[in-house]
Amino acid sequence: MKDKLFYAAIWFFSILTLAALLVIVGYIMYRGASHISWEFITERPSLMGKKGGIFPIIIGTLYVTGVGLLIAAPIGITAAVYFAEYSKDGRLVRAIRVFTEALAGIPSIIVGLFGFAFFVVFLGFGWSVLSGGLSVSLMILPILIRSTEEALKTVPLSYREGSLSLGASKWETTRKVVLPCCRKGILTGLVLSMGRVVGETAVIMLTVGGALKLPVSIFDSTRTMSLHMYILAAEGISQEKAFATAALLVLIILVINGLANIIGHRIGGSNGK
Amino acid sequence: MRIITIASEQKRRRSRSVREATIERLLFLAGIVGALSVALITVFLFASGLPAFANFGLGNFLFETRWSPTNGVYGTLALTAGTLSVTLTALVIGIPSGVACAVFLSEILPPKAARAFKFAIELLAGIPSVVYGFFGLIVVVPAVRMYILPIVRLWDPDAHTTGLSILSGAIILAVMILPTIVSLSENAISSVPEEYKEASLALGANKRQTIARVLIPAAKSGILASIILGMGRAVGETMAVLLITGNAAVMPKSLLDPVATLTGTIAMEMSYADTSHQQALFAVGVILFLIIMLLNAVAQTAAKRMGARRS
Incomplete structure (x- = not known):
């Protein structure tokens, strides 16, 4: 009797968990998918987004994501190389690590608050793609460092020894032997970061502003898809368009995360061999 | 001829080692960007927020229940209460579901199905x-x-709600923190040494007793860490609660009351705030920051304790 109750509870809660998650995604797709059309993707919005499409918003999303990645990727990958290949275990390095990991734990609204005060106001970049890109780069830096470092750790020591014994310097070894083995790990990090930026709203709201026109300059204000759907929903502009944007957003995120997972698994596979 | 070669070789080596040292320094610079950013965020946040504690009085700021920017009254107790009530209710819903799901994945479902589920x-x-x-x-x-309001009205006829409430926010937050709780708890449970399970079964305990009295207690630190991380996520969550908790900065009396949270208030008011209002919002950010850092530190300690016992 006790056993039955115990298992029933476990089954019930587990199914409830999965069902809740699936129902949310399913419902959004069900209500939104039918409103996604070619016009929705390629046309400009009118009446604050009540009519028309989301073309400038898709461009804005790509723009902010691209700028964020351009800033964070070189720093993140280089930092990972430093941690995995160069740093010696010491008090300073350990402190740096603790701080870097703390960056991942800072809630996005605080990053947004900082981005607003520092990039938008203090440095005078205004609500712009640049302020947003800089702010999101802070959020994705830990993701990039972690995934690159994990990949670097899986490169066998013998590769490095082989290269060094042939007379290559440490940097030559790192750049020409070790890093090329980590391409997939780095790619996974980039893809995951992309997903993170596309899904982010709070930071974007405080640093990118929310202009609806097509962003051209890096100092233009724009909005991303997640911010657009927030505004549509919160201000009650159009439920239909909000659903369509949400469905497209969910679809993009699922594809991005699925892709990261597939790339990630391939790394695992090739290491086994 | 030979001497020249050695000299040039030495020169080549020296320039190479200079280059290597330069590169190492550049890498170090990239390495500290993350840490420096955290320092910068912390310093900037505190520098912008601490004056508010001084201006409005620490006691007032923390324990005054009225948050009314138009009247220049900034008390954060209602906001803190809002955040805590939504978070704790979300945990009440999320913990049993999450831990049950973790047990289900690690002990009941066949590995292949569990992998798909995960x-x-x-x-x-x-x-x-x-x-x-x-x-x-x-x-x-x-x-x-x-649906919920009519049920509550059965014993409290005066109950009323628009639906924008602690309960709505907590339901959604519970779903949002489930992945964190499930995947970390599952890791903790499946990393309990196989011998524990075998010993328990060999002593005649059945599977339920093994799960409830051996596996879960042994994985307790890891499960705790997952719950605290989930809690951190709930406290820091902004957009979802902003849309569904109603954003009314008043002390809640029931689960059906609307609340404003620390995060939601910052997001809503920052863009149009005047100077002293902005200062107050930064101070709200400081409170939020301290709560999150405390939770993260506790979670890390719990996770470490699990790791220490394992090794």
């Missing part, structure tokens, strides 16, 4: 919080108003 949960973990919030606004809020 994959689905990880994919769903990436769904943007604003989408969860939108779903909450469209589905959960009306459901609370139409």
Whole structure:
């Protein structure tokens, strides 16, 4: 009797968990998918987004994501190389690590608050793609460092020894032997970061502003898809368009995360061999 | 001829070692960017927020219940109460579901199915919080108003709600923190040494007793860490609660009351705030920052304790 109750509870809660998650995604797709059309993707919005499409918003999303990645990727990958290949275990390095990991734990609204005060106001970049890109780069830096470092750790020591014994310097070894083995790990990090930026709203709201026109300059204000759907929903502009944007957003995120997972698994596979 | 070669070789080596040293220094610079950013964020946040504690009085700021920027009254107790009430209610819903699901994945479901289940949960973990919030606004809020309210009215005829409430926010937050709790708890449970399970079964305990009295207690630190991380996520969550908790900065009396949270207030008011209002919002950010850092530190300690016992 006790056993039955115990298992029933476990089954019930587990199914409830999965069902809740699936129902949310399913419902959004069900209500939104039918409103996604070619016009929705390629046309400009009118009446604050009540009519028309989301073309400038898709461009804005790509723009902010691209700028964020351009800033964070070189720093993140280089930092990972430093941690995995160069740093010696010491008090300073350990402190740096603790701080870097703390960056991942800072809630996005605080990053947004900082981005607003520092990039938008203090440095005078205004609500712009640049302020947003800089702010999101802070959020994705830990993701990039972690995934690159994990990949670097899986490169066998013998590769490095082989290269060094042939007379290559440490940097030559790192750049020409070790890093090329980590391409997939780095790619996974980039893809995951992309997903993170596309899904982010709070930071974007405080640093990118929310202009609806097509962003051209890096100092233009724009909005991303997640911010657009927030505004549509919160201000009650159009439920239909909000659903369509949400469905497209969910679809993009699922594809991005699925892709990261597939790339990630391939790394695992090739290491086994 | 020979001497020249050695000299040039030495020169080549020296320039190479200079280059290597330069590169190492550049790498170090990239390495400290993350740490420096955290320092910069912390310093900037505190420098912008601490004056508010001084101006409004620390006691007033923390324990005054009225938050009324138009009258220049800034008390954060209602906001803190809002955040805590939504978070704790979300945990009450999320913990049993999450831990049960973790047990289900690690002990009951066959490995292949468990992997598919986990994959689905990880994919769903990436769904943007604003989408969860939108779903909450469209589905959960009306459901609370139409189905939960009549039930509550059975014993409290005066109860009323628009649906924008602690309960709605907590339901959505619970779903949002489930992936964190499930995947970390599952890791903790499946990393309990196989011998524990075998010993328990060999002593005649059945599977349920083994799970409830051996596996879960042994994985307790890891499960605790997952819960605290989930809690941190709930406290820091902004967009979902902003859409569904109603954003009314008043002390809540029941689960059906609307609340404003620390995060939601910052997001809503920052863009149009004047100087002293902005200062107050930064101070709210400081409170939020301290709560989150405390939770993260506790979670790390719990996780470490598990790791230490294992090795």
